[in-house]
Amino acid sequence: MPSRGTRDVLPAESRVRARIEAAAARLMARYGFGRITTPTFEETEVFVRGVGTSTDIVRKEMYTFTDRGGRSLTLRPEGTAPVARAFAEHGMHKLPAPVKLWYLAPMFRFEAPQSGRFREHWQVGAEAFGSEDPLLDAEMITLLADLYADLGVPGVRLRLSSLGDPATRGPYRDLLVAHVEARAAGFGEEERMRLRDNPMRLFDSKDPHVQEVMAGAPRLADHLSEEARAHHDRVKGALDALGIAYEEDPTLVRGLDYYTRTVFEFTCDRLGAQSGIGGGGRYDGLVADLGGPPTPGVGFGTGVERITLALEAAGADADGAVVDCYLAVPDPALRPGLMPLVRELRRAGVRCESDLRGRGLKAMLRHAAGLGARLCVIVGPREHQEGMATVRDMRSGEQHEVPLGRLVEHVRGAVA
């Protein structure tokens, strides 16, 4: 059994994942993103400083260990901080901005596993550094929306909000805390902790009493700075121009400390409780927090397993055919001599299989059908004698003979 919260990805699911990965790679290239691969583990400090000490990720979800050299290392729990670290480390602020980087990598978090939530999961992510332009925010959102559209992910919705900039967030926070504290009589332990660490998250509470208090609480949307409001309006204007539908949700709060201004989240209604399929936002202070030059940035991450789940829920089945052509050689004595033919077919781009278990002809045909072969090529003693091959169409059952010398060409044409 794989360790709790981890899983084996078998060939059938791997085909779906390959589609997701290919769609992502294609889209990233078109949007001008270069791929980056950062290490699977980093100095713990990168995540503590990057992700923030008030987050669940840092507080209770990291796989942290001490190596033999006494360093504290952590398995990457999220993708943005390491990419920002790499950006700073390699002096990428000298490159023409925005610098666009994308990744496909596993993330590790110590979580309570359930459907759609694992201790190891893969994310496709993208980060763009060096521009505050709201049109960049809109482009990032569009890229992610295009990915879901290309893959045919059903039931996708986009929620959008602005967290404001750090300068105005402090005063708003004080306002919010004051409002809640005056009415926090019936709050439990959990709520009090949130009030202290991240009061905005109280907006998500399911507790009726808390909801009542929060309903009358001041909204960040009404307290944005002039600049933050203008930025947000420009993002929305660009999305409108692009025809990207979104819902404004002032209670949207992402659980990572580095976000500033734009935050967004895509949800999928086929996913149950873990409905978030991807999300991101702007992090204008992150690069500086990690020791780089002050550099604004926007990014997102989206979960490969969750996309797979959504696609499965939509009944998207990957093409089950594993081979195009099956070579059946009834006489065991002829098999070694015909292995080069299988090889030739494969080198000609034909997905080709043959029996490697000592089956009889009948079982070979059954095997060929099981693999979804379109054609079965039979070369028995008689054909071999005459330099011919019998080509059977597995759907119609029709057969005809083809000279062995022209077989590769013939099969390639037939399965193309």
Place this chain on the structure above:
RNA sequence: GUGAACGUAGCUCAGUCGGUAGAGCUCCUGGUUGUGGUCCAGGCGGUCGUGGGUUCGAGUCCCAUCGUUCACCCCA
């Protein structure tokens, strides 16, 4: 981390009041010379998640543990 449900063959599941483990599907072999997907016959395949306990006897009852699932929380 909290609450709840569930763990029997590769898969989907049945298993009564405790009495020596079953089906369907898959896979394999046959049904007279070298022809699949239908049909027929046969076969492979299970430490009943794991460890204790109760009992003459536990898949079945009890406890613990591990895992999965659902919800909370959080997130992708």
